[in-house]
Amino acid sequence: MENEMKLEFISKSNNEAFARIAVAAFVSSLDPTIEEISDIKTAVSEAVTNSIVHGYEDKKGIIHIKCKIINRKIHIEISDNGKGIENVELAKQPLYTSKPDLERSGMGFTIMESFMDNLLVESVFGVGTKIIMEKEIKEIPKAENLTLEEALRG
Amino acid sequence: MEYKYLENQRILIFRITEEIDEFKVKELRRKADYEIERYMPKRVIFDFNRVSFMDSSGIGMIIGRYKQASMFGGKMEITNLRPAVRKIFEMSGVLRLIPEIDIEHEELPELQQNFI
Ligand SMILES: Nc1ncnc2c1ncn2[C@@H]1O[C@H](COP(=O)(O)OP(=O)(O)OP(=O)(O)O)[C@@H](O)[C@H]1O
Numbered sequence: 001m002e003n004e005m006k007l008e009f010i011s012k013s014n015n016e017a018f019a020r021i022a023v024a025a026f027v028s029s030l031d032p033t034i035e036e037i038s039d040i041k042t043a044v045s046e047a048v049t050n051s052i053v054h055g056y057e058d059k060k061g062i063i064h065i066k067c068k069i070i071n072r073k074i075h076i077e078i079s080d081n082g083k084g085i086e087n088v089e090l091a092k093q094p095l096y097t098s099k100p101d102l103e104r105s106g107m108g109f110t111i112m113e114s115f116m117d118n119l120l121v122e123s124v125f126g127v128g129t130k131i132i133m134e135k136e137i138k139e140i141p142k143a144e145n146l147t148l149e150e151a152l153r154g
Numbered sequence: 155m156e157y158k159y160l161e162n163q164r165i166l167i168f169r170i171t172e173e174i175d176e177f178k179v180k181e182l183r184r185k186a187d188y189e190i191e192r193y194m195p196k197r198v199i200f201d202f203n204r205v206s207f208m209d210s211s212g213i214g215m216i217i218g219r220y221k222q223a224s225m226f227g228g229k230m231e232i233t234n235l236r237p238a239v240r241k242i243f244e245m246s247g248v249l250r251l252i253p254e255i256d257i258e259h260e261e262l263p264e265l266q267q268n269f270i
């Protein structure tokens with residue numbers, strides 16, 4: 001299957017729920033499990049929150065989301081034209097945060113990395129940041145493909 | 155978020171009823187800090203039974219409330235974590251600091267009282 005969508009919204013934190021729910025709805029055609037959906041929603045929420053809190057630092061800016069489905073893989077790009085990341089390797093370290101005073105825990109990239117199959121961070125300091133994530137949605141055998149005996153065994 | 159305070163045991167229980175992200179965390183922080191300062195409880199318990207979504211903003215919020223409760227001499231616990239929420243708590247290592255308890259097995263009849 002192939003499909004594609006794009007979203008653009010302003011960097012207000014009350015758009016976070018909208019963004020993750022929109023991506024979850026887009027992926028739903030692949031019949032993901034509850035856990036897969038929840039992983040994707042969390043990863044999207046992390047990237048969008050980072051754009052709002054760090055990229056634009058609560059100033060107004062635009063956040064772009066691009067999603068593609070290729071076969072059973074969901075490809076998600078989330079980008080901002082905010083302040084960018086000076087040292088991406090450091091930023092990705094678990095527990096690293098540049099804003100400990102704002103009660104951030106430095107877990108965002110660690111969550112994205114472990115909930116998705118691939119994570120790529122492209123950032124130019126002073127220009128902006130793009131997060132690219134992919135996840136393969138596992139195929140679950142359909143009930144009608146099972147023999148009666150298998151179905152009864154559960 | 156709802157809360158109740160058990161006067162005799164000095165236990166303050168918060169039941170979070172919303173999805174936890176950066177947007178919602180601002181209000182949760184403000185409400186929780188207000189009640190913690192007001193009651194200065196011995197124990198603060200956050201009940202996650204109704205929380206179906208949480209991102210890393212929730213981790214920061216919980217650690218912040220742990221510090222707040224400690225400042226007033228209280229300890230903190232969390233309870234009723236759903237699988238998606240537990241996954242995030244486990245990943246962050248926060249459970250070593252803020253233990254998960256089984257609130258159903260606490261010998262506290264007052265726990266059944268209504269929330270405010
Ligand atoms: N879009 C972005 N623009 C600019 N800087 C960013 C962006 N995303 C992340 N960063 C930087 O990378 C650091 C690590 O991000 P990460 O999401 O892992 O942790 P955090 O946001 O600080 O805390 P948490 O996600 O746990 O609330 C941030 O503190 C910030 O300095």
Ligand SMILES: [Mg+2]
Nearest residue numbers: 046049050108
């Ligand atoms: Mg983050």
